[in-house]
Amino acid sequence: MTATTMRAIRQEVLGGPEVLHATEVERPTPRANQVLIRVRAAGVNPIDLKHRAAGMLLGAPPFVLGWDVSGTVEETGFGVSALVPGDEVFGMLPFPYGNGGYAEYAVAPARLLVPRPAGLSHAEAAALPMVSLTAWQALVETAGLRSGQRVLVHAAAGGVGHVAVQLAKAYGAHVIGTASTAKHAFLRGLGADEVIDYRETDFTEAVKDVDVVLDTLGEDCTERSLRVLRPGGIVVSILPIESPAVYREADRLGVRVTWMLVDADRAVLRAVAELAESGTLRPAIAGTFPFTEAAEAHRRAETGRTTGKLVLLMD
Ligand SMILES: NC(=O)c1ccc[n+]([C@@H]2O[C@H](COP(=O)([O-])OP(=O)(O)OC[C@H]3O[C@@H](n4cnc5c(N)ncnc54)[C@H](OP(=O)(O)O)[C@@H]3O)[C@@H](O)[C@H]2O)c1
CATH class of the missing domain: 3.40.50.720 (NAD(P)-binding Rossmann-like Domain)
Incomplete structure:
Protein backbone atom coordinates (compact mmCIF):
# COMPACT_ATOMS: atom_id res chain seq x y z
CA MET A 1 0.00 0.00 0.00
CA THR A 2 1.42 3.41 -0.94
CA ALA A 3 0.09 6.88 -0.12
CA THR A 4 -1.68 6.93 -3.47
CA THR A 5 -3.37 3.54 -3.21
CA MET A 6 -5.97 2.01 -0.92
CA ARG A 7 -7.82 -1.23 -0.35
CA ALA A 8 -11.32 -1.48 -1.73
CA ILE A 9 -13.95 -4.13 -2.35
CA ARG A 10 -14.25 -4.20 -6.09
CA GLN A 11 -15.93 -6.41 -8.65
CA GLU A 12 -14.87 -7.00 -12.22
CA VAL A 13 -17.95 -8.96 -13.23
CA LEU A 14 -21.62 -9.09 -12.27
CA GLY A 15 -22.71 -12.05 -10.18
CA GLY A 16 -23.19 -13.51 -6.73
CA PRO A 17 -21.51 -12.32 -3.52
CA GLU A 18 -18.32 -14.17 -4.52
CA VAL A 19 -17.53 -11.52 -7.16
CA LEU A 20 -16.76 -9.05 -4.36
CA HIS A 21 -13.07 -9.09 -3.46
CA ALA A 22 -10.55 -6.92 -1.66
CA THR A 23 -7.98 -5.36 -3.94
CA GLU A 24 -5.58 -2.44 -4.11
CA VAL A 25 -6.81 0.46 -6.20
CA GLU A 26 -5.90 4.09 -6.76
CA ARG A 27 -6.92 6.36 -3.91
CA PRO A 28 -9.34 9.03 -5.19
CA THR A 29 -8.36 12.69 -5.04
CA PRO A 30 -10.89 15.27 -3.88
CA ARG A 31 -11.70 17.82 -6.57
CA ALA A 32 -13.20 21.29 -6.05
CA ASN A 33 -15.97 21.25 -3.43
CA GLN A 34 -15.19 17.62 -2.55
CA VAL A 35 -13.58 15.97 0.45
CA LEU A 36 -11.69 12.71 0.83
CA ILE A 37 -13.15 10.64 3.66
CA ARG A 38 -11.22 8.00 5.56
CA VAL A 39 -14.10 5.51 5.71
CA ARG A 40 -14.57 3.82 9.10
CA ALA A 41 -17.88 2.11 8.37
CA ALA A 42 -19.99 1.54 5.27
CA GLY A 43 -23.67 0.62 5.31
CA VAL A 44 -24.96 -2.31 3.25
CA ASN A 45 -28.25 -1.77 1.40
CA PRO A 46 -30.32 -4.08 -0.81
CA ILE A 47 -29.59 -1.71 -3.71
CA ASP A 48 -25.90 -2.69 -3.37
CA LEU A 49 -26.88 -6.32 -3.91
CA LYS A 50 -28.96 -5.46 -6.96
CA HIS A 51 -26.10 -3.50 -8.54
CA ARG A 52 -23.64 -6.27 -7.72
CA ALA A 53 -25.82 -8.83 -9.47
CA ALA A 54 -27.32 -6.84 -12.34
CA GLY A 55 -25.34 -3.61 -12.80
CA MET A 56 -28.59 -1.65 -12.89
CA LEU A 57 -27.90 2.10 -12.90
CA LEU A 58 -24.11 1.66 -12.78
CA GLY A 59 -23.93 -0.53 -15.86
CA ALA A 60 -20.95 -2.82 -16.35
CA PRO A 61 -18.21 -3.26 -13.74
CA PRO A 62 -15.50 -2.77 -12.64
CA PHE A 63 -16.88 -0.70 -9.77
CA VAL A 64 -16.76 -0.33 -6.00
CA LEU A 65 -20.18 -0.51 -4.38
CA GLY A 66 -21.45 1.40 -1.39
CA TRP A 67 -23.20 4.71 -0.79
CA ASP A 68 -23.51 4.97 3.00
CA VAL A 69 -20.37 6.02 4.85
CA SER A 70 -19.20 7.27 8.20
CA GLY A 71 -15.62 8.38 8.74
CA THR A 72 -13.12 11.18 9.08
CA VAL A 73 -12.28 13.95 6.65
CA GLU A 74 -8.75 13.21 5.41
CA GLU A 75 -8.29 15.95 2.84
CA THR A 76 -10.34 18.80 1.42
CA GLY A 77 -10.56 19.88 -2.20
CA PHE A 78 -10.29 23.39 -3.63
CA GLY A 79 -12.89 25.74 -2.19
CA VAL A 80 -14.03 23.62 0.76
CA SER A 81 -14.16 25.67 3.95
CA ALA A 82 -17.01 24.12 5.93
CA LEU A 83 -15.05 20.94 6.69
CA VAL A 84 -11.44 20.42 7.74
CA PRO A 85 -9.26 17.32 8.04
CA GLY A 86 -10.13 15.41 11.19
CA ASP A 87 -13.86 16.24 11.12
CA GLU A 88 -16.03 13.21 11.83
CA VAL A 89 -18.80 13.04 9.25
CA PHE A 90 -21.38 10.72 7.78
CA GLY A 91 -23.60 10.77 4.74
CA MET A 92 -24.78 9.16 1.55
CA LEU A 93 -22.48 9.44 -1.47
CA PRO A 94 -24.47 10.83 -4.44
CA PHE A 95 -26.94 8.17 -5.49
CA PRO A 96 -26.55 6.50 -7.89
CA TYR A 97 -23.35 7.70 -9.58
CA GLY A 98 -21.20 8.60 -6.56
CA ASN A 99 -20.68 4.98 -5.41
CA GLY A 100 -17.45 3.82 -3.76
CA GLY A 101 -18.13 3.46 -0.04
CA TYR A 102 -16.75 -0.09 0.30
CA ALA A 103 -13.20 1.25 0.47
CA GLU A 104 -10.67 2.76 2.83
CA TYR A 105 -11.23 6.17 1.25
CA ALA A 106 -14.08 7.75 -0.70
CA VAL A 107 -14.72 11.18 -2.18
CA ALA A 108 -17.95 13.06 -1.57
CA PRO A 109 -19.28 16.55 -2.19
CA ALA A 110 -18.55 18.43 1.05
CA ARG A 111 -22.12 19.71 1.07
CA LEU A 112 -23.61 16.23 1.35
CA LEU A 113 -21.88 15.38 4.62
CA VAL A 114 -22.88 16.30 8.16
CA PRO A 115 -21.17 15.81 11.52
CA ARG A 116 -21.54 12.34 13.01
CA PRO A 117 -24.17 12.63 15.76
CA ALA A 118 -22.81 12.49 19.30
CA GLY A 119 -23.56 9.12 20.83
CA LEU A 120 -23.59 7.24 17.53
CA SER A 121 -20.73 4.91 16.63
CA HIS A 122 -19.37 4.91 13.08
CA ALA A 123 -21.33 1.69 12.47
CA GLU A 124 -24.58 3.29 13.65
CA ALA A 125 -23.97 6.45 11.62
CA ALA A 126 -23.18 4.43 8.47
CA ALA A 127 -26.42 2.52 8.95
CA LEU A 128 -28.56 5.63 8.67
CA PRO A 129 -28.16 7.76 5.54
CA MET A 130 -29.84 5.87 2.70
CA MET A 260 -39.68 7.56 -5.56
CA LEU A 261 -35.93 7.12 -5.78
CA VAL A 262 -33.76 8.31 -2.92
CA ASP A 263 -31.54 11.35 -3.50
CA ALA A 264 -28.80 12.82 -1.33
CA ASP A 265 -29.89 15.89 0.65
CA ARG A 266 -27.84 17.50 3.40
CA ALA A 267 -30.75 19.42 4.94
CA VAL A 268 -32.67 16.18 5.44
CA LEU A 269 -29.58 14.38 6.71
CA ARG A 270 -29.04 17.18 9.21
CA ALA A 271 -32.60 16.75 10.46
CA VAL A 272 -32.01 12.99 10.71
CA ALA A 273 -28.80 13.63 12.66
CA GLU A 274 -30.70 15.84 15.11
CA LEU A 275 -33.30 13.12 15.65
CA ALA A 276 -30.49 10.62 16.23
CA GLU A 277 -28.67 12.94 18.60
CA SER A 278 -31.80 13.48 20.68
CA GLY A 279 -32.43 9.73 20.84
CA THR A 280 -35.68 9.98 18.85
CA LEU A 281 -34.20 7.89 16.03
CA ARG A 282 -31.93 4.91 16.71
CA PRO A 283 -30.54 2.64 14.00
CA ALA A 284 -30.73 -1.07 14.82
CA ILE A 285 -27.61 -2.96 13.80
CA ALA A 286 -28.35 -6.52 12.70
CA GLY A 287 -24.68 -7.31 12.26
CA THR A 288 -21.24 -5.93 11.43
CA PHE A 289 -18.59 -7.49 9.20
CA PRO A 290 -14.93 -6.67 8.54
CA PHE A 291 -14.99 -4.96 5.16
CA THR A 292 -12.93 -7.77 3.64
CA GLU A 293 -15.96 -9.97 4.36
CA ALA A 294 -18.35 -7.90 2.23
CA ALA A 295 -19.37 -11.05 0.36
CA GLU A 296 -20.51 -12.61 3.63
CA ALA A 297 -22.49 -9.46 4.48
CA HIS A 298 -24.19 -9.68 1.08
CA ARG A 299 -25.06 -13.35 1.67
CA ARG A 300 -26.70 -12.37 4.95
CA ALA A 301 -28.53 -9.42 3.37
CA GLU A 302 -29.77 -11.65 0.56
CA THR A 303 -31.86 -13.64 3.02
CA GLY A 304 -34.20 -10.62 3.07
CA ARG A 305 -34.80 -11.33 6.75
CA THR A 306 -32.50 -8.87 8.50
CA THR A 307 -33.81 -6.74 11.35
CA GLY A 308 -32.38 -3.26 10.90
CA LYS A 309 -29.06 -2.85 9.14
CA LEU A 310 -25.84 -4.60 8.17
CA VAL A 311 -22.61 -2.60 8.25
CA LEU A 312 -19.03 -3.14 7.04
CA LEU A 313 -16.24 -2.00 9.36
CA MET A 314 -12.84 -0.86 8.07
CA ASP A 315 -9.79 -1.69 10.17
N1 LIG B 1 -36.53 3.75 -4.09
C1 LIG B 1 -35.49 3.92 -3.28
O1 LIG B 1 -34.86 4.98 -3.34
C2 LIG B 1 -35.09 2.85 -2.30
C3 LIG B 1 -34.29 3.22 -1.20
C4 LIG B 1 -33.97 2.23 -0.26
C5 LIG B 1 -34.42 0.92 -0.44
N2 LIG B 1 -35.15 0.62 -1.54
C6 LIG B 1 -35.65 -0.77 -1.74
O2 LIG B 1 -36.62 -1.03 -0.75
C7 LIG B 1 -36.61 -2.39 -0.39
C8 LIG B 1 -36.51 -2.54 1.13
O3 LIG B 1 -35.23 -2.09 1.55
P1 LIG B 1 -34.74 -2.40 3.04
O4 LIG B 1 -33.38 -1.85 3.17
O5 LIG B 1 -35.76 -1.98 4.01
O6 LIG B 1 -34.69 -4.02 2.98
P2 LIG B 1 -34.31 -5.07 4.10
O7 LIG B 1 -33.68 -4.39 5.25
O8 LIG B 1 -33.53 -6.15 3.44
O9 LIG B 1 -35.72 -5.69 4.56
C9 LIG B 1 -35.69 -6.82 5.34
C10 LIG B 1 -37.02 -6.98 6.05
O10 LIG B 1 -38.06 -7.26 5.12
C11 LIG B 1 -39.06 -7.97 5.82
N3 LIG B 1 -39.95 -8.62 4.88
C12 LIG B 1 -39.62 -9.43 3.86
N4 LIG B 1 -40.73 -9.80 3.19
C13 LIG B 1 -41.79 -9.21 3.81
C14 LIG B 1 -43.20 -9.18 3.58
N5 LIG B 1 -43.76 -9.86 2.58
N6 LIG B 1 -43.96 -8.41 4.40
C15 LIG B 1 -43.42 -7.73 5.40
N7 LIG B 1 -42.09 -7.72 5.68
C16 LIG B 1 -41.29 -8.45 4.88
C17 LIG B 1 -38.26 -8.92 6.70
O11 LIG B 1 -39.01 -9.20 7.85
P3 LIG B 1 -39.51 -10.71 8.14
O12 LIG B 1 -38.28 -11.46 8.53
O13 LIG B 1 -40.51 -10.54 9.20
O14 LIG B 1 -40.06 -11.22 6.84
C18 LIG B 1 -37.01 -8.12 7.05
O15 LIG B 1 -37.03 -7.58 8.36
C19 LIG B 1 -35.46 -3.02 -1.18
O16 LIG B 1 -35.98 -3.62 -2.35
C20 LIG B 1 -34.60 -1.83 -1.54
O17 LIG B 1 -33.79 -2.03 -2.68
C21 LIG B 1 -35.51 1.54 -2.48
Whole structure:
Protein backbone atom coordinates (compact mmCIF):
# COMPACT_ATOMS: atom_id res chain seq x y z
CA MET A 1 0.00 0.00 0.00
CA THR A 2 1.42 3.41 -0.94
CA ALA A 3 0.09 6.88 -0.12
CA THR A 4 -1.68 6.93 -3.47
CA THR A 5 -3.37 3.54 -3.21
CA MET A 6 -5.97 2.01 -0.92
CA ARG A 7 -7.82 -1.23 -0.35
CA ALA A 8 -11.32 -1.48 -1.73
CA ILE A 9 -13.95 -4.13 -2.35
CA ARG A 10 -14.25 -4.20 -6.09
CA GLN A 11 -15.93 -6.41 -8.65
CA GLU A 12 -14.87 -7.00 -12.22
CA VAL A 13 -17.95 -8.96 -13.23
CA LEU A 14 -21.62 -9.09 -12.27
CA GLY A 15 -22.71 -12.05 -10.18
CA GLY A 16 -23.19 -13.51 -6.73
CA PRO A 17 -21.51 -12.32 -3.52
CA GLU A 18 -18.32 -14.17 -4.52
CA VAL A 19 -17.53 -11.52 -7.16
CA LEU A 20 -16.76 -9.05 -4.36
CA HIS A 21 -13.07 -9.09 -3.46
CA ALA A 22 -10.55 -6.92 -1.66
CA THR A 23 -7.98 -5.36 -3.94
CA GLU A 24 -5.58 -2.44 -4.11
CA VAL A 25 -6.81 0.46 -6.20
CA GLU A 26 -5.90 4.09 -6.76
CA ARG A 27 -6.92 6.36 -3.91
CA PRO A 28 -9.34 9.03 -5.19
CA THR A 29 -8.36 12.69 -5.04
CA PRO A 30 -10.89 15.27 -3.88
CA ARG A 31 -11.70 17.82 -6.57
CA ALA A 32 -13.20 21.29 -6.05
CA ASN A 33 -15.97 21.25 -3.43
CA GLN A 34 -15.19 17.62 -2.55
CA VAL A 35 -13.58 15.97 0.45
CA LEU A 36 -11.69 12.71 0.83
CA ILE A 37 -13.15 10.64 3.66
CA ARG A 38 -11.22 8.00 5.56
CA VAL A 39 -14.10 5.51 5.71
CA ARG A 40 -14.57 3.82 9.10
CA ALA A 41 -17.88 2.11 8.37
CA ALA A 42 -19.99 1.54 5.27
CA GLY A 43 -23.67 0.62 5.31
CA VAL A 44 -24.96 -2.31 3.25
CA ASN A 45 -28.25 -1.77 1.40
CA PRO A 46 -30.32 -4.08 -0.81
CA ILE A 47 -29.59 -1.71 -3.71
CA ASP A 48 -25.90 -2.69 -3.37
CA LEU A 49 -26.88 -6.32 -3.91
CA LYS A 50 -28.96 -5.46 -6.96
CA HIS A 51 -26.10 -3.50 -8.54
CA ARG A 52 -23.64 -6.27 -7.72
CA ALA A 53 -25.82 -8.83 -9.47
CA ALA A 54 -27.32 -6.84 -12.34
CA GLY A 55 -25.34 -3.61 -12.80
CA MET A 56 -28.59 -1.65 -12.89
CA LEU A 57 -27.90 2.10 -12.90
CA LEU A 58 -24.11 1.66 -12.78
CA GLY A 59 -23.93 -0.53 -15.86
CA ALA A 60 -20.95 -2.82 -16.35
CA PRO A 61 -18.21 -3.26 -13.74
CA PRO A 62 -15.50 -2.77 -12.64
CA PHE A 63 -16.88 -0.70 -9.77
CA VAL A 64 -16.76 -0.33 -6.00
CA LEU A 65 -20.18 -0.51 -4.38
CA GLY A 66 -21.45 1.40 -1.39
CA TRP A 67 -23.20 4.71 -0.79
CA ASP A 68 -23.51 4.97 3.00
CA VAL A 69 -20.37 6.02 4.85
CA SER A 70 -19.20 7.27 8.20
CA GLY A 71 -15.62 8.38 8.74
CA THR A 72 -13.12 11.18 9.08
CA VAL A 73 -12.28 13.95 6.65
CA GLU A 74 -8.75 13.21 5.41
CA GLU A 75 -8.29 15.95 2.84
CA THR A 76 -10.34 18.80 1.42
CA GLY A 77 -10.56 19.88 -2.20
CA PHE A 78 -10.29 23.39 -3.63
CA GLY A 79 -12.89 25.74 -2.19
CA VAL A 80 -14.03 23.62 0.76
CA SER A 81 -14.16 25.67 3.95
CA ALA A 82 -17.01 24.12 5.93
CA LEU A 83 -15.05 20.94 6.69
CA VAL A 84 -11.44 20.42 7.74
CA PRO A 85 -9.26 17.32 8.04
CA GLY A 86 -10.13 15.41 11.19
CA ASP A 87 -13.86 16.24 11.12
CA GLU A 88 -16.03 13.21 11.83
CA VAL A 89 -18.80 13.04 9.25
CA PHE A 90 -21.38 10.72 7.78
CA GLY A 91 -23.60 10.77 4.74
CA MET A 92 -24.78 9.16 1.55
CA LEU A 93 -22.48 9.44 -1.47
CA PRO A 94 -24.47 10.83 -4.44
CA PHE A 95 -26.94 8.17 -5.49
CA PRO A 96 -26.55 6.50 -7.89
CA TYR A 97 -23.35 7.70 -9.58
CA GLY A 98 -21.20 8.60 -6.56
CA ASN A 99 -20.68 4.98 -5.41
CA GLY A 100 -17.45 3.82 -3.76
CA GLY A 101 -18.13 3.46 -0.04
CA TYR A 102 -16.75 -0.09 0.30
CA ALA A 103 -13.20 1.25 0.47
CA GLU A 104 -10.67 2.76 2.83
CA TYR A 105 -11.23 6.17 1.25
CA ALA A 106 -14.08 7.75 -0.70
CA VAL A 107 -14.72 11.18 -2.18
CA ALA A 108 -17.95 13.06 -1.57
CA PRO A 109 -19.28 16.55 -2.19
CA ALA A 110 -18.55 18.43 1.05
CA ARG A 111 -22.12 19.71 1.07
CA LEU A 112 -23.61 16.23 1.35
CA LEU A 113 -21.88 15.38 4.62
CA VAL A 114 -22.88 16.30 8.16
CA PRO A 115 -21.17 15.81 11.52
CA ARG A 116 -21.54 12.34 13.01
CA PRO A 117 -24.17 12.63 15.76
CA ALA A 118 -22.81 12.49 19.30
CA GLY A 119 -23.56 9.12 20.83
CA LEU A 120 -23.59 7.24 17.53
CA SER A 121 -20.73 4.91 16.63
CA HIS A 122 -19.37 4.91 13.08
CA ALA A 123 -21.33 1.69 12.47
CA GLU A 124 -24.58 3.29 13.65
CA ALA A 125 -23.97 6.45 11.62
CA ALA A 126 -23.18 4.43 8.47
CA ALA A 127 -26.42 2.52 8.95
CA LEU A 128 -28.56 5.63 8.67
CA PRO A 129 -28.16 7.76 5.54
CA MET A 130 -29.84 5.87 2.70
CA VAL A 131 -32.68 4.40 4.74
CA SER A 132 -33.37 7.68 6.56
CA LEU A 133 -33.28 9.77 3.41
CA THR A 134 -35.61 7.27 1.77
CA ALA A 135 -38.06 7.19 4.67
CA TRP A 136 -38.05 11.00 4.97
CA GLN A 137 -38.40 11.65 1.24
CA ALA A 138 -41.24 9.11 1.04
CA LEU A 139 -43.18 10.02 4.17
CA VAL A 140 -42.48 13.69 4.76
CA GLU A 141 -41.76 15.08 1.29
CA THR A 142 -43.81 12.85 -1.01
CA ALA A 143 -46.76 11.98 1.25
CA GLY A 144 -46.73 15.21 3.29
CA LEU A 145 -47.13 13.27 6.55
CA ARG A 146 -48.93 15.14 9.34
CA SER A 147 -49.55 14.52 13.02
CA GLY A 148 -52.52 12.26 13.73
CA GLN A 149 -52.42 10.48 10.37
CA ARG A 150 -52.54 6.70 10.09
CA VAL A 151 -49.46 5.19 8.44
CA LEU A 152 -48.89 1.62 7.29
CA VAL A 153 -45.23 0.60 6.94
CA HIS A 154 -44.55 -2.64 5.09
CA ALA A 155 -41.47 -4.66 6.11
CA ALA A 156 -41.32 -2.45 9.16
CA ALA A 157 -38.42 -4.37 10.70
CA GLY A 158 -36.19 -3.87 7.66
CA GLY A 159 -33.63 -1.15 7.05
CA VAL A 160 -36.05 1.43 5.62
CA GLY A 161 -39.02 0.20 7.65
CA HIS A 162 -37.49 0.46 11.12
CA VAL A 163 -36.43 4.04 10.47
CA ALA A 164 -39.79 4.89 8.88
CA VAL A 165 -41.64 3.67 11.98
CA GLN A 166 -39.55 5.92 14.24
CA LEU A 167 -39.85 8.88 11.89
CA ALA A 168 -43.62 8.55 11.56
CA LYS A 169 -43.92 8.35 15.37
CA ALA A 170 -41.77 11.48 15.68
CA TYR A 171 -44.32 13.18 13.39
CA GLY A 172 -47.15 12.12 15.69
CA ALA A 173 -48.62 9.48 13.39
CA HIS A 174 -50.47 6.31 14.33
CA VAL A 175 -48.14 3.63 12.97
CA ILE A 176 -49.05 0.14 11.79
CA GLY A 177 -46.19 -2.14 10.79
CA THR A 178 -45.99 -5.52 9.07
CA ALA A 179 -43.41 -8.12 10.11
CA SER A 180 -43.26 -11.76 11.16
CA THR A 181 -44.35 -12.36 14.76
CA ALA A 182 -40.83 -12.80 16.13
CA LYS A 183 -40.17 -9.14 15.24
CA HIS A 184 -43.30 -7.65 16.83
CA ALA A 185 -41.61 -6.84 20.14
CA PHE A 186 -38.89 -5.04 18.19
CA LEU A 187 -41.51 -2.99 16.33
CA ARG A 188 -43.38 -2.13 19.53
CA GLY A 189 -40.07 -1.00 20.99
CA LEU A 190 -39.68 1.39 18.05
CA GLY A 191 -43.10 2.85 18.85
CA ALA A 192 -45.39 0.96 16.44
CA ASP A 193 -49.02 1.19 17.61
CA GLU A 194 -50.22 -1.89 15.74
CA VAL A 195 -48.32 -4.85 14.29
CA ILE A 196 -49.46 -7.38 11.71
CA ASP A 197 -47.88 -10.71 10.90
CA TYR A 198 -48.16 -10.65 7.13
CA ARG A 199 -47.75 -14.44 7.05
CA GLU A 200 -50.90 -15.06 9.08
CA THR A 201 -53.03 -12.06 8.30
CA ASP A 202 -53.97 -10.42 5.02
CA PHE A 203 -53.24 -6.76 5.74
CA THR A 204 -55.98 -5.67 3.34
CA GLU A 205 -58.51 -7.25 5.70
CA ALA A 206 -56.90 -6.09 8.95
CA VAL A 207 -56.26 -2.42 8.16
CA LYS A 208 -58.38 0.42 6.83
CA ASP A 209 -58.66 4.22 6.75
CA VAL A 210 -54.93 4.66 6.24
CA ASP A 211 -53.58 8.04 5.12
CA VAL A 212 -50.12 6.93 4.00
CA VAL A 213 -48.70 3.53 3.03
CA LEU A 214 -44.95 3.13 2.70
CA ASP A 215 -44.58 0.25 0.25
CA THR A 216 -41.13 -1.31 0.61
CA LEU A 217 -42.05 -4.51 -1.21
CA GLY A 218 -43.42 -3.57 -4.64
CA GLU A 219 -45.04 -6.14 -6.96
CA ASP A 220 -48.65 -6.85 -5.94
CA CYS A 221 -48.17 -5.14 -2.57
CA THR A 222 -48.45 -1.74 -4.27
CA GLU A 223 -51.87 -2.36 -5.79
CA ARG A 224 -53.16 -4.25 -2.74
CA SER A 225 -52.13 -1.36 -0.51
CA LEU A 226 -54.48 0.99 -2.40
CA ARG A 227 -57.41 -0.84 -0.79
CA VAL A 228 -56.53 0.16 2.78
CA LEU A 229 -56.39 3.90 2.04
CA ARG A 230 -59.05 6.38 2.96
CA PRO A 231 -60.19 8.64 0.08
CA GLY A 232 -57.33 10.93 -0.91
CA GLY A 233 -54.75 8.75 0.86
CA ILE A 234 -51.45 7.86 -0.79
CA VAL A 235 -49.27 4.81 -1.35
CA VAL A 236 -45.61 5.77 -1.75
CA SER A 237 -43.64 2.87 -3.15
CA ILE A 238 -39.86 2.72 -3.08
CA LEU A 239 -39.87 0.10 -5.83
CA PRO A 240 -40.59 1.16 -9.42
CA ILE A 241 -44.25 0.82 -10.42
CA GLU A 242 -44.15 -0.96 -13.76
CA SER A 243 -47.86 -1.42 -14.45
CA PRO A 244 -50.11 1.46 -15.61
CA ALA A 245 -53.01 -0.57 -14.17
CA VAL A 246 -51.87 0.42 -10.66
CA TYR A 247 -52.40 4.11 -11.48
CA ARG A 248 -55.77 3.37 -13.10
CA GLU A 249 -56.88 1.46 -10.02
CA ALA A 250 -55.82 4.36 -7.78
CA ASP A 251 -57.92 6.74 -9.91
CA ARG A 252 -60.88 4.39 -9.69
CA LEU A 253 -60.61 4.25 -5.88
CA GLY A 254 -60.03 7.99 -5.45
CA VAL A 255 -56.60 7.54 -3.91
CA ARG A 256 -53.05 8.38 -4.99
CA VAL A 257 -50.00 6.26 -5.77
CA THR A 258 -46.44 7.12 -6.73
CA TRP A 259 -42.94 5.80 -6.39
CA MET A 260 -39.68 7.56 -5.56
CA LEU A 261 -35.93 7.12 -5.78
CA VAL A 262 -33.76 8.31 -2.92
CA ASP A 263 -31.54 11.35 -3.50
CA ALA A 264 -28.80 12.82 -1.33
CA ASP A 265 -29.89 15.89 0.65
CA ARG A 266 -27.84 17.50 3.40
CA ALA A 267 -30.75 19.42 4.94
CA VAL A 268 -32.67 16.18 5.44
CA LEU A 269 -29.58 14.38 6.71
CA ARG A 270 -29.04 17.18 9.21
CA ALA A 271 -32.60 16.75 10.46
CA VAL A 272 -32.01 12.99 10.71
CA ALA A 273 -28.80 13.63 12.66
CA GLU A 274 -30.70 15.84 15.11
CA LEU A 275 -33.30 13.12 15.65
CA ALA A 276 -30.49 10.62 16.23
CA GLU A 277 -28.67 12.94 18.60
CA SER A 278 -31.80 13.48 20.68
CA GLY A 279 -32.43 9.73 20.84
CA THR A 280 -35.68 9.98 18.85
CA LEU A 281 -34.20 7.89 16.03
CA ARG A 282 -31.93 4.91 16.71
CA PRO A 283 -30.54 2.64 14.00
CA ALA A 284 -30.73 -1.07 14.82
CA ILE A 285 -27.61 -2.96 13.80
CA ALA A 286 -28.35 -6.52 12.70
CA GLY A 287 -24.68 -7.31 12.26
CA THR A 288 -21.24 -5.93 11.43
CA PHE A 289 -18.59 -7.49 9.20
CA PRO A 290 -14.93 -6.67 8.54
CA PHE A 291 -14.99 -4.96 5.16
CA THR A 292 -12.93 -7.77 3.64
CA GLU A 293 -15.96 -9.97 4.36
CA ALA A 294 -18.35 -7.90 2.23
CA ALA A 295 -19.37 -11.05 0.36
CA GLU A 296 -20.51 -12.61 3.63
CA ALA A 297 -22.49 -9.46 4.48
CA HIS A 298 -24.19 -9.68 1.08
CA ARG A 299 -25.06 -13.35 1.67
CA ARG A 300 -26.70 -12.37 4.95
CA ALA A 301 -28.53 -9.42 3.37
CA GLU A 302 -29.77 -11.65 0.56
CA THR A 303 -31.86 -13.64 3.02
CA GLY A 304 -34.20 -10.62 3.07
CA ARG A 305 -34.80 -11.33 6.75
CA THR A 306 -32.50 -8.87 8.50
CA THR A 307 -33.81 -6.74 11.35
CA GLY A 308 -32.38 -3.26 10.90
CA LYS A 309 -29.06 -2.85 9.14
CA LEU A 310 -25.84 -4.60 8.17
CA VAL A 311 -22.61 -2.60 8.25
CA LEU A 312 -19.03 -3.14 7.04
CA LEU A 313 -16.24 -2.00 9.36
CA MET A 314 -12.84 -0.86 8.07
CA ASP A 315 -9.79 -1.69 10.17
N1 LIG B 1 -36.53 3.75 -4.09
C1 LIG B 1 -35.49 3.92 -3.28
O1 LIG B 1 -34.86 4.98 -3.34
C2 LIG B 1 -35.09 2.85 -2.30
C3 LIG B 1 -34.29 3.22 -1.20
C4 LIG B 1 -33.97 2.23 -0.26
C5 LIG B 1 -34.42 0.92 -0.44
N2 LIG B 1 -35.15 0.62 -1.54
C6 LIG B 1 -35.65 -0.77 -1.74
O2 LIG B 1 -36.62 -1.03 -0.75
C7 LIG B 1 -36.61 -2.39 -0.39
C8 LIG B 1 -36.51 -2.54 1.13
O3 LIG B 1 -35.23 -2.09 1.55
P1 LIG B 1 -34.74 -2.40 3.04
O4 LIG B 1 -33.38 -1.85 3.17
O5 LIG B 1 -35.76 -1.98 4.01
O6 LIG B 1 -34.69 -4.02 2.98
P2 LIG B 1 -34.31 -5.07 4.10
O7 LIG B 1 -33.68 -4.39 5.25
O8 LIG B 1 -33.53 -6.15 3.44
O9 LIG B 1 -35.72 -5.69 4.56
C9 LIG B 1 -35.69 -6.82 5.34
C10 LIG B 1 -37.02 -6.98 6.05
O10 LIG B 1 -38.06 -7.26 5.12
C11 LIG B 1 -39.06 -7.97 5.82
N3 LIG B 1 -39.95 -8.62 4.88
C12 LIG B 1 -39.62 -9.43 3.86
N4 LIG B 1 -40.73 -9.80 3.19
C13 LIG B 1 -41.79 -9.21 3.81
C14 LIG B 1 -43.20 -9.18 3.58
N5 LIG B 1 -43.76 -9.86 2.58
N6 LIG B 1 -43.96 -8.41 4.40
C15 LIG B 1 -43.42 -7.73 5.40
N7 LIG B 1 -42.09 -7.72 5.68
C16 LIG B 1 -41.29 -8.45 4.88
C17 LIG B 1 -38.26 -8.92 6.70
O11 LIG B 1 -39.01 -9.20 7.85
P3 LIG B 1 -39.51 -10.71 8.14
O12 LIG B 1 -38.28 -11.46 8.53
O13 LIG B 1 -40.51 -10.54 9.20
O14 LIG B 1 -40.06 -11.22 6.84
C18 LIG B 1 -37.01 -8.12 7.05
O15 LIG B 1 -37.03 -7.58 8.36
C19 LIG B 1 -35.46 -3.02 -1.18
O16 LIG B 1 -35.98 -3.62 -2.35
C20 LIG B 1 -34.60 -1.83 -1.54
O17 LIG B 1 -33.79 -2.03 -2.68
C21 LIG B 1 -35.51 1.54 -2.48
